[in-house]
Amino acid sequence: MSWVGVGVAVIGTGLNIGSKLYSGAQAGKVDNRAAQRRARGIAVEERALSGREFGAAMTGLQSNFDLGMKGAGLKAGQSLTSLSQSMSGAYSKSGFATSGQIAQQGVTGKKNVWDSFNLKQEGMQSTLNLGRERASISQQKSLGAIEQRLQGRLDQISMTPDTFWEGFWGTSNGEVG
Numbered sequence: 641m642s643w644v645g646v647g648v649a650v651i652g653t654g655l656n657i658g659s660k661l662y663s664g665a666q667a668g669k670v671d672n673r674a675a676q677r678r679a680r681g682i683a684v685e686e687r688a689l690s691g692r693e694f695g696a697a698m699t700g701l702q703s704n705f706d707l708g709m710k711g712a713g714l715k716a717g718q719s720l721t722s723l724s725q726s727m728s729g730a731y732s733k734s735g736f737a738t739s740g741q742i743a744q745q746g747v748t749g750k751k752n753v754w755d756s757f758n759l760k761q762e763g764m765q766s767t768l769n770l771g772r773e774r775a776s777i778s779q780q781k782s783l784g785a786i787e788q789r790l791q792g793r794l795d796q797i798s799m800t801p802d803t804f805w806e807g808f809w810g811t812s813n814g815e816v817g
Contacts, residue, residue: 672797679793690782697775705768716757723749
């Protein structure tokens, strides 16, 4: 081996040791515990936002249901009023012979109004329940994604060298505090 080869080997070894010393010094500047606290803080904020989003969805669903019920109730009331007025007019124009038939039409008309109202009510209740279930599933997915991101961040942080020797050797103890 020539002196040039020995010189190159010595310089290469010196650069490698210098690089390791630099990496060790840089690792000493890393604060994994603070990074972990920040990651957990972000997850708490994300969970709170998910809760607010869920609450808003539930409020919107309930509001739509309430408005639909009011609308159905008003429609039923208008239909009953109209039916009552029609029956009054029919009674005044008819004789005794047709009054039973008019009364039966009124009973049938009222039953139809209430059947329609009940059907609308059941449909709105079903829509409300479905919306609640969808919102719940969406929130569970959101919380799962938040937890997955947090765990990924903590894993990444734990693999970052944070002591001189971890930086020097290019390893991390992988401990998560």
